[in-house]
Amino acid sequence: MNSIETTLESVVIRFAGDSGDGMQLTGSQFTNATALLGNDLATFPDFPAEIRAPQGTLAGVSGFQIHFGSTRIHTPGDRCDVLVVMNVAALKANLRNLKKGGVIIANTDGFDAKNMRLANVPEGENPLENGSLSEYDVKTIDVTKITRAALADSGLGTKEIDRCKNMFVLGLLYWMYHRPMDNTLAFIQAKFKKNEAVLNANIKVLQAGWSYGETTEMFANRYNIAPAKMEAGVYRGIMGNQAAAYGLIAASVKSGLPLFYGTYPITPASDVLHELSKYKNFDIKTFQAEDEIAGICSAIGAAFGGHLAVTGSSGPGIALKTEAIGLATMLELPLVVVNIQRAGPSTGLPTKTEQADLLQSFYGRNGECPVVIVAAQSPADCFIMAYEACRISLEHMIPVFFLSDGYIANGSEPWKFPNSSELPNITVEFAKERASSDDKFMPYFRDEKLSRPWAVPGTKGLEHRIGGLEKQNITGNISYDPDNHELMVKLRQEKVDLVANYIPNQTIDTGDDSGDILILGWGGTYGALKTATQQLITDGHKVSHAHLRYLNPFPKNLGELMGKFKKVVIPELNNGQLVKIIRDKYFIDAIAYNKIQGQPFMASEVVAYIKSQL
Amino acid sequence: MTAIEKLTSKDFASDQEVRWCPGCGDYSILKQVQTVLPDLGRPKEEFVFISGIGCSSRFPYYMDTFGMHSIHGRATAIATGLKATRPDLSVWVITGDGDSMSIGGNHFIHMLRRNPDLNVLLFNNQIYGLTKGQYSPTSEQGKVTKSTPMGSVDYPFNPIALCLGADATFVARTMDRDPKHQQAIIKRGYEHKGTSMIEIYQNCNVFNDGAFEIFTEKGSKKQETLFMENGKPLLFGEQNEKGIMLDGFKPVIVNISDVSSNDLWIHDETDLVKATILSRFYDDASIEGHFPRPFGVFYVNENKATFDDLFNAQIEEAKTNYGKGDLDKLLAGRETWVVN
Ligand code: SF4
Numbered sequence: 001m002n003s004i005e006t007t008l009e010s011v012v013i014r015f016a017g018d019s020g021d022g023m024q025l026t027g028s029q030f031t032n033a034t035a036l037l038g039n040d041l042a043t044f045p046d047f048p049a050e051i052r053a054p055q056g057t058l059a060g061v062s063g064f065q066i067h068f069g070s071t072r073i074h075t076p077g078d079r080c081d082v083l084v085v086m087n088v089a090a091l092k093a094n095l096r097n098l099k100k101g102g103v104i105i106a107n108t109d110g111f112d113a114k115n116m117r118l119a120n121v122p123e124g125e126n127p128l129e130n131g132s133l134s135e136y137d138v139k140t141i142d143v144t145k146i147t148r149a150a151l152a153d154s155g156l157g158t159k160e161i162d163r164c165k166n167m168f169v170l171g172l173l174y175w176m177y178h179r180p181m182d183n184t185l186a187f188i189q190a191k192f193k194k195n196e197a198v199l200n201a202n203i204k205v206l207q208a209g210w211s212y213g214e215t216t217e218m219f220a221n222r223y224n225i226a227p228a229k230m231e232a233g234v235y236r237g238i239m240g241n242q243a244a245a246y247g248l249i250a251a252s253v254k255s256g257l258p259l260f261y262g263t264y265p266i267t268p269a270s271d272v273l274h275e276l277s278k279y280k281n282f283d284i285k286t287f288q289a290e291d292e293i294a295g296i297c298s299a300i301g302a303a304f305g306g307h308l309a310v311t312g313s314s315g316p317g318i319a320l321k322t323e324a325i326g327l328a329t330m331l332e333l334p335l336v337v338v339n340i341q342r343a344g345p346s347t348g349l350p351t352k353t354e355q356a357d358l359l360q361s362f363y364g365r366n367g368e369c370p371v372v373i374v375a376a377q378s379p380a381d382c383f384i385m386a387y388e389a390c391r392i393s394l395e396h397m398i399p400v401f402f403l404s405d406g407y408i409a410n411g412s413e414p415w416k417f418p419n420s421s422e423l424p425n426i427t428v429e430f431a432k433e434r435a436s437s438d439d440k441f442m443p444y445f446r447d448e449k450l451s452r453p454w455a456v457p458g459t460k461g462l463e464h465r466i467g468g469l470e471k472q473n474i475t476g477n478i479s480y481d482p483d484n485h486e487l488m489v490k491l492r493q494e495k496v497d498l499v500a501n502y503i504p505n506q507t508i509d510t511g512d513d514s515g516d517i518l519i520l521g522w523g524g525t526y527g528a529l530k531t532a533t534q535q536l537i538t539d540g541h542k543v544s545h546a547h548l549r550y551l552n553p554f555p556k557n558l559g560e561l562m563g564k565f566k567k568v569v570i571p572e573l574n575n576g577q578l579v580k581i582i583r584d585k586y587f588i589d590a591i592a593y594n595k596i597q598g599q600p601f602m603a604s605e606v607v608a609y610i611k612s613q614l
Numbered sequence: 615m616t617a618i619e620k621l622t623s624k625d626f627a628s629d630q631e632v633r634w635c636p637g638c639g640d641y642s643i644l645k646q647v648q649t650v651l652p653d654l655g656r657p658k659e660e661f662v663f664i665s666g667i668g669c670s671s672r673f674p675y676y677m678d679t680f681g682m683h684s685i686h687g688r689a690t691a692i693a694t695g696l697k698a699t700r701p702d703l704s705v706w707v708i709t710g711d712g713d714s715m716s717i718g719g720n721h722f723i724h725m726l727r728r729n730p731d732l733n734v735l736l737f738n739n740q741i742y743g744l745t746k747g748q749y750s751p752t753s754e755q756g757k758v759t760k761s762t763p764m765g766s767v768d769y770p771f772n773p774i775a776l777c778l779g780a781d782a783t784f785v786a787r788t789m790d791r792d793p794k795h796q797q798a799i800i801k802r803g804y805e806h807k808g809t810s811m812i813e814i815y816q817n818c819n820v821f822n823d824g825a826f827e828i829f830t831e832k833g834s835k836k837q838e839t840l841f842m843e844n845g846k847p848l849l850f851g852e853q854n855e856k857g858i859m860l861d862g863f864k865p866v867i868v869n870i871s872d873v874s875s876n877d878l879w880i881h882d883e884t885d886l887v888k889a890t891i892l893s894r895f896y897d898d899a900s901i902e903g904h905f906p907r908p909f910g911v912f913y914v915n916e917n918k919a920t921f922d923d924l925f926n927a928q929i930e931e932a933k934t935n936y937g938k939g940d941l942d943k944l945l946a947g948r949e950t951w952v953v954n
Contacts, residue, residue: 036951183949232954236947246945253941260699280932282939285925287698290724294691297684297721301664301695304682305703309695327685416953420941457662457680457696457703465628465675467683468667477630478675 010069012077017086027064038227056118171209247386352598434461511544687718
C-alpha cells in the first residue's frame with residue numbers, strides 16, 4: 001500500500017521490554033543504522049541492576065532511548081515520540097516518558113493475564129482495552145504470534161523463536177524511519193555464524209517486521225529525517241566507556257609508555273576494563289585484581305616502574321582506594337583514577353546515574369590530599385578528558401581523577417574522531433643514569449611545575465626510597481620536622497594549583513558572555529543544559545551556559561567569567577556539590593538546582609527552573 | 615655488556631640511621647640480606663624492596679636500593695603490579711605477620727595463587743610492635759596484651775599451612791638467630807622462579823621477648839627444631855638421635871637406633887602432601903610428645919609458570935596475532951561515515 005511520507009526534524013524513540021527481550025541490542029542496532037545515515041543522535045540505555053530481574057515485572061524493565069535528527073542533538077530527549085513496549089510492565093514503567101499524543105507500539109502478547117499479574121495490573125484493567133490510552137496513538141501487534149508463525153518451519157524451539165521477537169520490532173521501525181537494514185544483516189551474519197538456523201531465523205523475522213509495515217494498513221505513515229548539518233569530516237559512533245578506554249590507549253601511544261590498568265569489576269565501570277583488555281597488542285596491560293585496593297596498588301607499582309598507570313572504578317570502589325590515592329599523592333607518582341559515577345551512597349543505585357562523587361574526589365581522603373580532577377561532558381568527550389587526565393598526570397607527576405558517569409558511560413553519540421597526529425603531545429622524561437662521581441640523586445628535587453623526577457628502578461645511580469611517611473623536600477628522606485611538613489603540604493597544593501597554567505581557559509558554551517543567569521554545569525549534564533539554554537535564548541532570555549571540564553584546579557578565568565552574570569545557577573544531579581566548592585572558592589551566592597533520582601535532567605525541567613529564577 | 619662490579623654488603627646499606635629497638639631481630643635480617651645480595655651477581659639498581667607498615671616495613675629505608683615503604687598490607691599488591699610491568703627487576707616484599715596476614719591477608723593469598731616472581735620475607739614476631747604490643751594473627755591463643763587483658767580468644771594462623779593452602783610455590787622457614795641458615799634460605803628463595811615465601815621467626819624483644827626462645831636458644835634448640843634438608847632424613851635431638859617416620863599419613867617420632875635407616879622419612883621438597891604434614895608440626899611446645907618445629911624449605915614447585923611470564927606472554931601473543939596496534943585504525947573503528 002502507499003504510505004504517507006512525512007519529513008521530521010527529530011524523533012525520540014524508546015524501546016522498552018523485559019530485560020530478556022533484547023531491547024538494548026535493538027536500540028544499539030537502530031542507533032548504528034541511524035548514525036550511518038548521517039543523523040546526529042544521542043542515546044540513553046536505562047536498565048535494571050539485576051542481570052535477570054524477575055520476568056514480566058516492573059523491576060525487570062529494560063529501556064533504550066534514542067533521539068536523532070537532522071539538527072544537532074545534545075540529549076537523548078526529555079520525552080519520547082514513539083514508545084515500543086514488549087509487555088504491560090514496560091508500558092507501565094515508561095508511559096510517563098511518552099509525549100501526549102505520542103505513538104505506542106505494543107506487543108499484545110505481553111498484555112495477557114499472566115503479564116498483567118506480574119506487572120500488578122488489576123484484572124480487567126488491561127490498558128490496551130480500558131480506554132486509558134485514549135490520548136495516545138496506540139498500535140497493537142501480536143509480535144509473538146507473528147514471529148512464531150514466520151518461524152514455524154525453522155526447526156527451532158519456542159524459546160529460541162521467541163528470542164527473535166526484537167528483530168520484528170527493529171524491522172518495523174527500520175521501515176517506518178527509512179533506515180537501511182544492511183548493517184544489522186551483517187551483524188546477524190557475524191553473531192550467529194556458528195548457528196545457521198538461528199541466523200536465518202533472525203534475518204527472517206527482521207524482514208517480516210519490515211514487510212509488516214509495508215503491507216498492513218496499520219502504519220500509514222513513514223518518516224524521513226535528513227542527515228544533520230554537522231561539521232564536515234569523518235564520523236563514527238562511540239559510547240562513553242569505549243571513548244574513555246580509547247583516550248587512555250591514545251595517551252599510552254602518544255607518551256610512548258605502556259599502559260597498566262589495575263581494577264576490579266564494578267558497574268558501570270567494567271566496560272572500560274572490557275574494552276582495554278581487547279588491545280593487548282597496543283601494550284595495554286589489564287589486571288583484574290582481587291579487590292579494589294589491589295587494583296590501585298598494583299597500578300602504583302606499575303607507576304613506580306615507569307608505566308602509564310590507571311585504576312578504574314565507581315564510587316564504592318573509589319572509597320576503598322582512598323588510602324592508596326593518598327599514598328600516590330605522597331609518592332608524587334603519576335596515576336589516573338577513573339571514576340564512572342553512579343548513584344550512592346553505599347551500593348546505592350548501581351545502574352543509575354548521579355554526579356555523586358565530586359566532593360569525594362576533592363576531599364575524600366585523610367590529611368591534606370589535593371588531586372587534579374577533570375570530568376567528561378558527553379560520551380565522545382570521555383576520549384578527550386581521559387587523554388587529558390593522562391597528560392596532566394604524566395607531565396606533572398601527580399594523581400588525576402577522571403570523572404564520568406553512568407549516563408554518558410553507556411550513552412552514545414556520533415564522534416568526529418581525531419587523527420592521532422592532532423592530539424597534543426605528552427612529554428615524559430625519566431631521570432637519567434648517574435655515575436658514582438655525580439652528586440647524590442635527589443628524588444624530591446622539583447622543576448618549575450613543582451614536579452619531581454620520575455626515577456624508575458633499573459636506572460643506575462638512582463637508587464632511592466619513597467613511601468607514605470612525610471618526606472623531606474628535595475632529599476625525600478623521612479622527616480618529622482614541623483616546618484617541613486607544613487612546607488610539603490603547601491607544595492603539594494601548589495603543585496595542583498599550578499596545573500591551571502597548563503589547561504585551557506573556561507569558555508561560554510552557549511549564549512553571550514554576560515547576562516542575567518549563567519548556567520554553570522559539569523560532567524554528563526552538558527547536553528541537557530545546552531538544550532535548555534538554547535531554548536531559553538530562543539524565548540528571549542539573557543541566559544548563558546558554561547560547562548566545566550577541569551574542576552581542580554578550575555580554569556584561571558572562571559571567577560571573572562562568572563562575575564559578568566547577575567546570577568549563577570549550578571544544576572547538578574546530586575544534593576549540591578559543585579555549588580559548595582564554587583561558593584567556597586569565589587564567595588559568590590551561587591544557586592543550587594538539584595535532581596537526585598538516578599535519572600538525567602530533562603531540558604524542559606531546567607528551562608522551567610531557570611525561568612523561575614529570572 | 616659491562617662486567618658487573620663486585621659489590622659488598624656496605625654497598626647495600628643506605629645512609630639512613632637504623633631505628634629499630636636495640637636487640638630487635640630485624641637487625642639480623644637486614645644484615646643477612648645485605649650479605650646475600652652482593653653474591654647474587656646482579657647490579658644494585660635492579661633490586662627493589664617494597665614494604666607495608668609495621669616495624670619490619672622500615673626495612674627498605676635501610677637498603678641502598680630502590681624501595682617503597684607503602685601502606686598497611688598492600689606491599690604484595692604493589693609488588694605484583696611492579697613485577698608484572700617490570701619483570702626485569704628483582705622485587706622483594708618485606709612484610710610482617712600483621713601486615714601480611716591481618717590487614718593484607720587478601721592480597722597475600724592472591725599473590726601466592728598467582729605466583730609472581732617475588733621474594734617475600736615475612737618477619738613473624740607474633741605481635742604488633744609498631745602499635746606497641748597488641749596480639750597479632752599469629753599470637754598464640756590466650757595471649758595477654760594491652761588489647762586483650764584477659765587473653766586473646768582468637769586462634770592463630772599457621773603461616774606455612776596458609777601458604778601451602780594458597781598454592782605457594784616456595785615455602786620456607788628460618789629464624790633471626792641463625793644467620794647462616796637465614797642466608798642460605800634467602801639465597802634459595804631468590805633462586806626460585808615464582809613467589810618465594812620465607813617466614814622468619816623474629817624476636818620482638820620489647821613486646822614479645824622470647825617468643826621463639828625454645829627454637830633459638832642453645833639449651834632447647836636441638837630438641838625443639840627440625841632442620842629439613844632435601845634428600846636427607848628428618849633428624850633432630852642433641853646428637854640427631856631422633857627421627858621422623860611416616861606410618862601411613864601419620865608422622866611418628868622414633869629413636870633412630872630403633873629403626874632401619876630406610877624407614878626414616880627422607881625430606882622431599884617437591885612433595886606437597888608431605889610438606890603439608892610438616893607444616894602441621896606446629897604444636898604448643900608444652901604438650902608432651904609434640905613434634906619439633908621444622909626449619910628450612912618445606913616445599914618447592916618449579917613447574918608452575920609465573921604470573922609475570924603468563925601476563926606478558928599474552929601481550930606478545932597479541933602483538934604476533936594482530937601486529938602492533940595502530941592508533942588511527944582503532945579510533946576510526948569499523949564503520950565510519952562522511953559529512954560534507
Ligand atoms: S617493637 Fe619489637 S619488632 Fe619493633 S623494632 Fe622494637 S623490638 Fe623490633
